[in-house]
Amino acid sequence: MLQEQELIEATQDHGFALKLMELLVIPTFVLDLNGKVLIWNRACERLTGVQAAEVLGTDEHWRCFYDLPRPTLADLVVQGRGAEVHRLYDQHVKRGDDGNNSLTAENWCDMPRLGRRRYIAADASPICGNDGGIVAVVQTLRDLTDEKKAQIALEQLATRDGLTGLANRRCFDQTLQAEWHRALRQQQPLSLLMVDVDNFKQYNDAYGHLGGDECLQRIAGAVSSEMRANDLVARYGGEEFAVILPNQSLKGAAIVAERIRCRVEQLQLPNLGTAKQFVTVSIGAATALPAVENEANQLVLTADTALYRAKHMGRNRISLTNEAQA
Structure with a gap:
Protein backbone atom coordinates (compact mmCIF):
# COMPACT_ATOMS: atom_id res chain seq x y z
CA MET A 1 0.00 0.00 0.00
CA LEU A 2 2.92 2.30 0.84
CA GLN A 3 4.56 1.71 -2.54
CA GLU A 4 1.30 2.43 -4.35
CA GLN A 5 0.91 5.68 -2.39
CA GLU A 6 4.47 6.65 -3.30
CA LEU A 7 3.66 6.03 -6.95
CA ILE A 8 0.58 8.22 -6.69
CA GLU A 9 2.57 10.98 -5.01
CA ALA A 10 5.37 10.70 -7.56
CA THR A 11 2.92 11.09 -10.40
CA GLN A 12 0.26 13.35 -8.88
CA ASP A 13 1.36 16.22 -11.11
CA HIS A 14 1.38 13.99 -14.15
CA GLY A 15 -2.22 12.88 -14.52
CA PHE A 16 -2.06 13.57 -18.22
CA ALA A 17 0.98 11.28 -18.53
CA LEU A 18 -0.88 8.45 -16.79
CA LYS A 19 -3.88 8.93 -19.04
CA LEU A 20 -1.58 8.94 -22.03
CA MET A 21 -0.05 5.64 -20.90
CA GLU A 22 -3.53 4.18 -20.71
CA LEU A 23 -4.33 5.28 -24.26
CA LEU A 24 -0.97 4.41 -25.81
CA VAL A 25 -1.13 2.18 -28.87
CA ILE A 26 1.91 0.40 -27.42
CA PRO A 27 0.91 -2.45 -25.05
CA THR A 28 2.03 -1.35 -21.57
CA PHE A 29 1.63 -2.53 -18.00
CA VAL A 30 3.04 -1.32 -14.68
CA LEU A 31 3.92 -3.35 -11.58
CA ASP A 32 4.37 -2.10 -8.04
CA LEU A 33 7.24 -3.29 -5.86
CA ASN A 34 5.17 -6.30 -4.76
CA GLY A 35 4.81 -7.39 -8.37
CA LYS A 36 1.13 -6.45 -8.53
CA VAL A 37 -0.40 -4.80 -11.58
CA LEU A 38 -1.10 -1.07 -11.26
CA ILE A 39 -1.78 -0.30 -14.92
CA TRP A 40 -2.83 -2.58 -17.78
CA ASN A 41 -3.59 -0.42 -20.80
CA ARG A 42 -6.05 -1.03 -23.61
CA ALA A 43 -3.34 -2.02 -26.08
CA CYS A 44 -2.22 -4.67 -23.59
CA GLU A 45 -5.80 -5.94 -23.45
CA ARG A 46 -5.85 -6.26 -27.23
CA LEU A 47 -2.46 -8.00 -27.36
CA THR A 48 -3.25 -10.59 -24.67
CA GLY A 49 -7.04 -10.87 -24.88
CA VAL A 50 -7.13 -10.24 -21.10
CA GLN A 51 -9.13 -7.31 -19.71
CA ALA A 52 -7.55 -4.97 -17.17
CA ALA A 53 -10.19 -5.81 -14.56
CA GLU A 54 -8.92 -9.41 -14.49
CA VAL A 55 -5.34 -8.54 -13.54
CA LEU A 56 -5.33 -5.16 -11.79
CA GLY A 57 -4.18 -5.53 -8.18
CA THR A 58 -2.97 -9.11 -8.72
CA ASP A 59 0.38 -10.74 -9.44
CA GLU A 60 -1.21 -13.16 -11.91
CA HIS A 61 -0.21 -11.22 -15.04
CA TRP A 62 2.16 -14.05 -16.07
CA ARG A 63 -0.92 -16.09 -16.96
CA CYS A 64 -1.59 -13.67 -19.82
CA PHE A 65 1.65 -14.75 -21.49
CA TYR A 66 2.54 -18.27 -20.37
CA ASP A 67 0.94 -21.62 -19.59
CA LEU A 68 3.31 -22.27 -16.68
CA PRO A 69 4.47 -19.82 -13.99
CA ARG A 70 7.49 -17.74 -14.96
CA PRO A 71 8.51 -14.12 -14.38
CA THR A 72 7.91 -11.39 -16.90
CA LEU A 73 10.71 -8.97 -17.66
CA ALA A 74 9.16 -6.45 -15.25
CA ASP A 75 9.16 -9.08 -12.49
CA LEU A 76 12.90 -9.57 -12.95
CA VAL A 77 13.47 -5.85 -12.53
CA VAL A 78 11.17 -5.64 -9.48
CA GLN A 79 12.87 -8.62 -7.84
CA GLY A 80 16.41 -7.56 -8.75
CA ARG A 81 16.90 -10.72 -10.79
CA GLY A 82 18.18 -9.13 -13.98
CA ALA A 83 21.12 -11.55 -14.10
CA GLU A 84 18.65 -14.37 -14.86
CA VAL A 85 17.39 -12.84 -18.09
CA HIS A 86 19.82 -14.89 -20.20
CA ARG A 87 18.26 -18.11 -18.87
CA LEU A 88 14.66 -17.12 -19.51
CA TYR A 89 14.74 -15.21 -22.79
CA ASP A 90 15.95 -16.01 -26.31
CA GLN A 91 17.52 -12.61 -26.85
CA HIS A 92 18.31 -10.16 -24.08
CA VAL A 93 20.12 -6.95 -23.17
CA LYS A 94 20.79 -5.38 -19.77
CA ARG A 95 20.80 -1.59 -19.79
CA GLY A 96 22.13 0.70 -17.06
CA ASP A 97 25.01 0.44 -14.65
CA ASP A 98 23.25 0.63 -11.29
CA GLY A 99 21.48 -2.07 -9.34
CA ASN A 100 18.12 -1.22 -10.95
CA ASN A 101 18.99 -2.19 -14.50
CA SER A 102 16.43 -1.85 -17.23
CA LEU A 103 16.02 -4.90 -19.41
CA THR A 104 15.25 -5.57 -23.06
CA ALA A 105 14.43 -9.09 -24.24
CA GLU A 106 12.55 -11.20 -26.79
CA ASN A 107 10.94 -14.63 -26.62
CA TRP A 108 7.98 -16.76 -27.67
CA CYS A 109 4.92 -16.41 -25.44
CA ASP A 110 2.10 -18.96 -25.19
CA MET A 111 -0.70 -16.35 -25.01
CA PRO A 112 -3.17 -18.82 -23.42
CA ARG A 113 -6.24 -16.60 -23.77
CA LEU A 114 -5.71 -16.16 -27.51
CA GLY A 115 -4.73 -19.77 -28.10
CA ARG A 116 -1.77 -18.93 -30.30
CA ARG A 117 1.91 -18.32 -29.67
CA ARG A 118 3.34 -14.87 -30.33
CA TYR A 119 6.94 -13.65 -30.46
CA ILE A 120 7.12 -10.67 -28.12
CA ALA A 121 9.83 -8.05 -27.63
CA ALA A 122 9.71 -6.38 -24.22
CA ASP A 123 11.34 -3.44 -22.46
CA ALA A 124 11.16 -3.11 -18.67
CA SER A 125 12.32 0.03 -16.86
CA PRO A 126 12.04 1.30 -13.29
CA ILE A 127 9.86 4.30 -12.40
CA CYS A 128 11.58 6.41 -9.78
CA GLY A 129 10.07 8.72 -7.18
CA ASN A 130 11.24 12.21 -6.23
CA ASP A 131 13.91 10.75 -3.96
CA GLY A 132 15.33 8.63 -6.79
CA GLY A 133 14.07 5.35 -5.37
CA ILE A 134 12.12 2.86 -7.44
CA VAL A 135 8.38 2.96 -6.88
CA ALA A 136 7.26 0.77 -9.81
CA VAL A 137 8.37 -0.88 -13.05
CA VAL A 138 6.85 -0.28 -16.49
CA GLN A 139 6.97 -2.88 -19.25
CA THR A 140 6.19 -2.18 -22.91
CA LEU A 141 5.55 -4.91 -25.46
CA ARG A 142 5.89 -5.31 -29.22
CA ASP A 143 4.42 -8.16 -31.25
CA LEU A 144 7.18 -9.28 -33.64
CA THR A 145 5.59 -12.57 -34.66
CA ASP A 146 5.35 -11.81 -38.38
CA GLU A 147 8.93 -10.54 -38.47
CA LYS A 148 10.18 -13.58 -36.56
CA LYS A 149 8.37 -16.00 -38.87
CA ALA A 150 9.82 -14.22 -41.89
CA GLN A 151 13.29 -14.46 -40.35
CA ILE A 152 12.85 -18.19 -39.70
CA ALA A 153 11.63 -18.70 -43.27
CA LEU A 154 14.68 -16.89 -44.64
CA GLU A 155 17.00 -18.92 -42.43
CA GLN A 156 15.36 -22.11 -43.65
CA LEU A 157 15.80 -21.01 -47.26
CA ALA A 158 19.47 -20.46 -46.52
CA THR A 159 20.03 -23.82 -44.79
Whole structure:
Protein backbone atom coordinates (compact mmCIF):
# COMPACT_ATOMS: atom_id res chain seq x y z
CA MET A 1 0.00 0.00 0.00
CA LEU A 2 2.92 2.30 0.84
CA GLN A 3 4.56 1.71 -2.54
CA GLU A 4 1.30 2.43 -4.35
CA GLN A 5 0.91 5.68 -2.39
CA GLU A 6 4.47 6.65 -3.30
CA LEU A 7 3.66 6.03 -6.95
CA ILE A 8 0.58 8.22 -6.69
CA GLU A 9 2.57 10.98 -5.01
CA ALA A 10 5.37 10.70 -7.56
CA THR A 11 2.92 11.09 -10.40
CA GLN A 12 0.26 13.35 -8.88
CA ASP A 13 1.36 16.22 -11.11
CA HIS A 14 1.38 13.99 -14.15
CA GLY A 15 -2.22 12.88 -14.52
CA PHE A 16 -2.06 13.57 -18.22
CA ALA A 17 0.98 11.28 -18.53
CA LEU A 18 -0.88 8.45 -16.79
CA LYS A 19 -3.88 8.93 -19.04
CA LEU A 20 -1.58 8.94 -22.03
CA MET A 21 -0.05 5.64 -20.90
CA GLU A 22 -3.53 4.18 -20.71
CA LEU A 23 -4.33 5.28 -24.26
CA LEU A 24 -0.97 4.41 -25.81
CA VAL A 25 -1.13 2.18 -28.87
CA ILE A 26 1.91 0.40 -27.42
CA PRO A 27 0.91 -2.45 -25.05
CA THR A 28 2.03 -1.35 -21.57
CA PHE A 29 1.63 -2.53 -18.00
CA VAL A 30 3.04 -1.32 -14.68
CA LEU A 31 3.92 -3.35 -11.58
CA ASP A 32 4.37 -2.10 -8.04
CA LEU A 33 7.24 -3.29 -5.86
CA ASN A 34 5.17 -6.30 -4.76
CA GLY A 35 4.81 -7.39 -8.37
CA LYS A 36 1.13 -6.45 -8.53
CA VAL A 37 -0.40 -4.80 -11.58
CA LEU A 38 -1.10 -1.07 -11.26
CA ILE A 39 -1.78 -0.30 -14.92
CA TRP A 40 -2.83 -2.58 -17.78
CA ASN A 41 -3.59 -0.42 -20.80
CA ARG A 42 -6.05 -1.03 -23.61
CA ALA A 43 -3.34 -2.02 -26.08
CA CYS A 44 -2.22 -4.67 -23.59
CA GLU A 45 -5.80 -5.94 -23.45
CA ARG A 46 -5.85 -6.26 -27.23
CA LEU A 47 -2.46 -8.00 -27.36
CA THR A 48 -3.25 -10.59 -24.67
CA GLY A 49 -7.04 -10.87 -24.88
CA VAL A 50 -7.13 -10.24 -21.10
CA GLN A 51 -9.13 -7.31 -19.71
CA ALA A 52 -7.55 -4.97 -17.17
CA ALA A 53 -10.19 -5.81 -14.56
CA GLU A 54 -8.92 -9.41 -14.49
CA VAL A 55 -5.34 -8.54 -13.54
CA LEU A 56 -5.33 -5.16 -11.79
CA GLY A 57 -4.18 -5.53 -8.18
CA THR A 58 -2.97 -9.11 -8.72
CA ASP A 59 0.38 -10.74 -9.44
CA GLU A 60 -1.21 -13.16 -11.91
CA HIS A 61 -0.21 -11.22 -15.04
CA TRP A 62 2.16 -14.05 -16.07
CA ARG A 63 -0.92 -16.09 -16.96
CA CYS A 64 -1.59 -13.67 -19.82
CA PHE A 65 1.65 -14.75 -21.49
CA TYR A 66 2.54 -18.27 -20.37
CA ASP A 67 0.94 -21.62 -19.59
CA LEU A 68 3.31 -22.27 -16.68
CA PRO A 69 4.47 -19.82 -13.99
CA ARG A 70 7.49 -17.74 -14.96
CA PRO A 71 8.51 -14.12 -14.38
CA THR A 72 7.91 -11.39 -16.90
CA LEU A 73 10.71 -8.97 -17.66
CA ALA A 74 9.16 -6.45 -15.25
CA ASP A 75 9.16 -9.08 -12.49
CA LEU A 76 12.90 -9.57 -12.95
CA VAL A 77 13.47 -5.85 -12.53
CA VAL A 78 11.17 -5.64 -9.48
CA GLN A 79 12.87 -8.62 -7.84
CA GLY A 80 16.41 -7.56 -8.75
CA ARG A 81 16.90 -10.72 -10.79
CA GLY A 82 18.18 -9.13 -13.98
CA ALA A 83 21.12 -11.55 -14.10
CA GLU A 84 18.65 -14.37 -14.86
CA VAL A 85 17.39 -12.84 -18.09
CA HIS A 86 19.82 -14.89 -20.20
CA ARG A 87 18.26 -18.11 -18.87
CA LEU A 88 14.66 -17.12 -19.51
CA TYR A 89 14.74 -15.21 -22.79
CA ASP A 90 15.95 -16.01 -26.31
CA GLN A 91 17.52 -12.61 -26.85
CA HIS A 92 18.31 -10.16 -24.08
CA VAL A 93 20.12 -6.95 -23.17
CA LYS A 94 20.79 -5.38 -19.77
CA ARG A 95 20.80 -1.59 -19.79
CA GLY A 96 22.13 0.70 -17.06
CA ASP A 97 25.01 0.44 -14.65
CA ASP A 98 23.25 0.63 -11.29
CA GLY A 99 21.48 -2.07 -9.34
CA ASN A 100 18.12 -1.22 -10.95
CA ASN A 101 18.99 -2.19 -14.50
CA SER A 102 16.43 -1.85 -17.23
CA LEU A 103 16.02 -4.90 -19.41
CA THR A 104 15.25 -5.57 -23.06
CA ALA A 105 14.43 -9.09 -24.24
CA GLU A 106 12.55 -11.20 -26.79
CA ASN A 107 10.94 -14.63 -26.62
CA TRP A 108 7.98 -16.76 -27.67
CA CYS A 109 4.92 -16.41 -25.44
CA ASP A 110 2.10 -18.96 -25.19
CA MET A 111 -0.70 -16.35 -25.01
CA PRO A 112 -3.17 -18.82 -23.42
CA ARG A 113 -6.24 -16.60 -23.77
CA LEU A 114 -5.71 -16.16 -27.51
CA GLY A 115 -4.73 -19.77 -28.10
CA ARG A 116 -1.77 -18.93 -30.30
CA ARG A 117 1.91 -18.32 -29.67
CA ARG A 118 3.34 -14.87 -30.33
CA TYR A 119 6.94 -13.65 -30.46
CA ILE A 120 7.12 -10.67 -28.12
CA ALA A 121 9.83 -8.05 -27.63
CA ALA A 122 9.71 -6.38 -24.22
CA ASP A 123 11.34 -3.44 -22.46
CA ALA A 124 11.16 -3.11 -18.67
CA SER A 125 12.32 0.03 -16.86
CA PRO A 126 12.04 1.30 -13.29
CA ILE A 127 9.86 4.30 -12.40
CA CYS A 128 11.58 6.41 -9.78
CA GLY A 129 10.07 8.72 -7.18
CA ASN A 130 11.24 12.21 -6.23
CA ASP A 131 13.91 10.75 -3.96
CA GLY A 132 15.33 8.63 -6.79
CA GLY A 133 14.07 5.35 -5.37
CA ILE A 134 12.12 2.86 -7.44
CA VAL A 135 8.38 2.96 -6.88
CA ALA A 136 7.26 0.77 -9.81
CA VAL A 137 8.37 -0.88 -13.05
CA VAL A 138 6.85 -0.28 -16.49
CA GLN A 139 6.97 -2.88 -19.25
CA THR A 140 6.19 -2.18 -22.91
CA LEU A 141 5.55 -4.91 -25.46
CA ARG A 142 5.89 -5.31 -29.22
CA ASP A 143 4.42 -8.16 -31.25
CA LEU A 144 7.18 -9.28 -33.64
CA THR A 145 5.59 -12.57 -34.66
CA ASP A 146 5.35 -11.81 -38.38
CA GLU A 147 8.93 -10.54 -38.47
CA LYS A 148 10.18 -13.58 -36.56
CA LYS A 149 8.37 -16.00 -38.87
CA ALA A 150 9.82 -14.22 -41.89
CA GLN A 151 13.29 -14.46 -40.35
CA ILE A 152 12.85 -18.19 -39.70
CA ALA A 153 11.63 -18.70 -43.27
CA LEU A 154 14.68 -16.89 -44.64
CA GLU A 155 17.00 -18.92 -42.43
CA GLN A 156 15.36 -22.11 -43.65
CA LEU A 157 15.80 -21.01 -47.26
CA ALA A 158 19.47 -20.46 -46.52
CA THR A 159 20.03 -23.82 -44.79
CA ARG A 160 17.36 -26.21 -46.14
CA ASP A 161 17.13 -28.11 -49.39
CA GLY A 162 13.96 -27.04 -51.19
CA LEU A 163 13.09 -30.51 -52.50
CA THR A 164 13.69 -32.79 -49.53
CA GLY A 165 13.53 -30.40 -46.58
CA LEU A 166 16.88 -31.73 -45.37
CA ALA A 167 19.86 -29.55 -44.55
CA ASN A 168 21.49 -28.22 -47.72
CA ARG A 169 25.16 -28.35 -48.72
CA ARG A 170 25.91 -25.01 -47.06
CA CYS A 171 24.42 -26.17 -43.77
CA PHE A 172 26.31 -29.46 -44.04
CA ASP A 173 29.65 -27.71 -44.53
CA GLN A 174 29.06 -25.39 -41.55
CA THR A 175 27.84 -28.19 -39.29
CA LEU A 176 30.72 -30.51 -40.20
CA GLN A 177 33.26 -27.83 -39.31
CA ALA A 178 31.48 -27.10 -36.01
CA GLU A 179 31.25 -30.80 -35.09
CA TRP A 180 34.89 -31.33 -36.02
CA HIS A 181 35.98 -28.58 -33.64
CA ARG A 182 33.74 -29.92 -30.88
CA ALA A 183 35.08 -33.46 -31.36
CA LEU A 184 38.61 -32.03 -31.22
CA ARG A 185 37.89 -30.22 -27.94
CA GLN A 186 36.15 -33.18 -26.33
CA GLN A 187 38.37 -35.85 -27.87
CA GLN A 188 35.41 -37.78 -29.23
CA PRO A 189 35.06 -39.65 -32.54
CA LEU A 190 33.17 -38.10 -35.43
CA SER A 191 31.63 -40.32 -38.10
CA LEU A 192 30.31 -39.50 -41.55
CA LEU A 193 28.15 -41.47 -43.98
CA MET A 194 27.96 -40.71 -47.69
CA VAL A 195 24.77 -42.21 -49.15
CA ASP A 196 24.23 -42.45 -52.91
CA VAL A 197 21.12 -43.67 -54.74
CA ASP A 198 22.07 -46.54 -57.04
CA ASN A 199 21.35 -46.26 -60.78
CA PHE A 200 19.47 -43.00 -60.33
CA LYS A 201 19.99 -41.93 -63.94
CA GLN A 202 18.10 -45.01 -65.10
CA TYR A 203 15.33 -44.17 -62.62
CA ASN A 204 15.01 -40.66 -64.02
CA ASP A 205 15.00 -42.00 -67.56
CA ALA A 206 12.20 -44.44 -66.71
CA TYR A 207 9.99 -42.23 -64.50
CA GLY A 208 10.90 -38.67 -65.46
CA HIS A 209 12.17 -35.85 -63.28
CA LEU A 210 8.97 -35.60 -61.23
CA GLY A 211 9.23 -39.27 -60.43
CA GLY A 212 12.88 -38.78 -59.57
CA ASP A 213 12.02 -35.93 -57.21
CA GLU A 214 9.47 -38.07 -55.41
CA CYS A 215 12.01 -40.89 -55.14
CA LEU A 216 14.54 -38.56 -53.49
CA GLN A 217 11.90 -37.30 -51.07
CA ARG A 218 11.00 -40.83 -50.04
CA ILE A 219 14.65 -41.75 -49.52
CA ALA A 220 15.27 -38.54 -47.55
CA GLY A 221 12.47 -39.55 -45.19
CA ALA A 222 13.88 -43.05 -44.83
CA VAL A 223 17.36 -41.78 -43.99
CA SER A 224 16.03 -39.19 -41.52
CA SER A 225 13.98 -41.81 -39.68
CA GLU A 226 17.17 -43.53 -38.47
CA MET A 227 18.76 -40.43 -36.93
CA ARG A 228 19.37 -39.37 -33.33
CA ALA A 229 18.47 -35.86 -32.24
CA ASN A 230 22.02 -34.53 -32.63
CA ASP A 231 22.74 -36.19 -36.01
CA LEU A 232 22.47 -34.22 -39.23
CA VAL A 233 21.19 -35.47 -42.59
CA ALA A 234 21.92 -33.27 -45.59
CA ARG A 235 21.33 -33.43 -49.30
CA TYR A 236 24.94 -33.27 -50.42
CA GLY A 237 24.12 -32.87 -54.08
CA GLY A 238 21.99 -34.55 -56.76
CA GLU A 239 21.11 -38.03 -55.53
CA GLU A 240 23.76 -38.07 -52.80
CA PHE A 241 23.10 -37.57 -49.08
CA ALA A 242 25.52 -37.03 -46.19
CA VAL A 243 24.98 -37.98 -42.56
CA ILE A 244 27.03 -36.47 -39.72
CA LEU A 245 27.17 -38.71 -36.63
CA PRO A 246 28.77 -36.91 -33.65
CA ASN A 247 30.44 -39.07 -30.99
CA GLN A 248 29.86 -42.24 -33.01
CA SER A 249 32.45 -44.99 -33.53
CA LEU A 250 32.99 -46.64 -36.91
CA LYS A 251 31.21 -49.74 -35.65
CA GLY A 252 28.23 -47.63 -34.58
CA ALA A 253 28.27 -45.80 -37.92
CA ALA A 254 28.21 -49.15 -39.72
CA ILE A 255 25.11 -50.16 -37.78
CA VAL A 256 23.36 -46.90 -38.72
CA ALA A 257 24.42 -47.30 -42.35
CA GLU A 258 23.02 -50.84 -42.54
CA ARG A 259 19.72 -49.67 -41.03
CA ILE A 260 19.51 -46.96 -43.68
CA ARG A 261 20.30 -49.41 -46.47
CA CYS A 262 17.60 -51.81 -45.27
CA ARG A 263 15.06 -49.02 -44.74
CA VAL A 264 15.48 -47.79 -48.34
CA GLU A 265 15.28 -51.31 -49.71
CA GLN A 266 12.06 -51.87 -47.75
CA LEU A 267 10.48 -48.89 -49.51
CA GLN A 268 10.36 -51.15 -52.59
CA LEU A 269 10.42 -48.22 -54.97
CA PRO A 270 10.30 -49.90 -58.38
CA ASN A 271 13.22 -49.25 -60.72
CA LEU A 272 12.54 -51.18 -63.87
CA GLY A 273 15.74 -49.90 -65.45
CA THR A 274 17.92 -52.14 -63.24
CA ALA A 275 18.37 -55.83 -62.61
CA LYS A 276 17.53 -55.44 -58.91
CA GLN A 277 14.07 -54.05 -59.77
CA PHE A 278 13.94 -51.79 -56.68
CA VAL A 279 15.73 -48.60 -55.71
CA THR A 280 18.73 -49.19 -53.42
CA VAL A 281 21.54 -47.12 -51.94
CA SER A 282 25.27 -47.57 -51.48
CA ILE A 283 26.90 -46.12 -48.38
CA GLY A 284 30.45 -45.22 -47.47
CA ALA A 285 31.32 -44.76 -43.78
CA ALA A 286 34.32 -43.06 -42.22
CA THR A 287 35.33 -42.13 -38.68
CA ALA A 288 38.00 -39.81 -37.32
CA LEU A 289 39.26 -38.83 -33.90
CA PRO A 290 40.19 -35.22 -34.69
CA ALA A 291 43.74 -34.30 -33.71
CA VAL A 292 44.28 -31.09 -35.70
CA GLU A 293 42.13 -28.14 -36.80
CA ASN A 294 40.54 -27.82 -40.25
CA GLU A 295 40.90 -31.42 -41.40
CA ALA A 296 37.16 -32.11 -41.73
CA ASN A 297 37.45 -32.24 -45.52
CA GLN A 298 39.68 -35.28 -45.19
CA LEU A 299 36.81 -37.10 -43.46
CA VAL A 300 34.61 -36.36 -46.48
CA LEU A 301 37.24 -37.67 -48.86
CA THR A 302 37.65 -40.84 -46.82
CA ALA A 303 33.89 -41.47 -46.72
CA ASP A 304 33.68 -40.79 -50.47
CA THR A 305 36.40 -43.35 -51.11
CA ALA A 306 34.46 -45.91 -49.09
CA LEU A 307 31.31 -45.05 -51.08
CA TYR A 308 33.06 -45.64 -54.40
CA ARG A 309 34.30 -48.96 -53.05
CA ALA A 310 30.69 -49.95 -52.25
CA LYS A 311 29.66 -49.01 -55.80
CA HIS A 312 32.45 -51.10 -57.35
CA MET A 313 31.57 -54.06 -55.12
CA GLY A 314 28.10 -54.26 -56.65
CA ARG A 315 25.98 -51.52 -55.01
CA ASN A 316 23.24 -51.89 -52.37
CA ARG A 317 25.85 -52.32 -49.67
CA ILE A 318 27.96 -50.42 -47.15
CA SER A 319 31.72 -50.02 -47.15
CA LEU A 320 33.86 -48.86 -44.25
CA THR A 321 37.13 -46.95 -44.08
CA ASN A 322 38.71 -50.07 -42.68
CA GLU A 323 36.66 -53.19 -43.31
CA ALA A 324 38.40 -54.95 -40.44
CA GLN A 325 36.82 -52.52 -37.95
CA ALA A 326 33.25 -53.43 -38.87
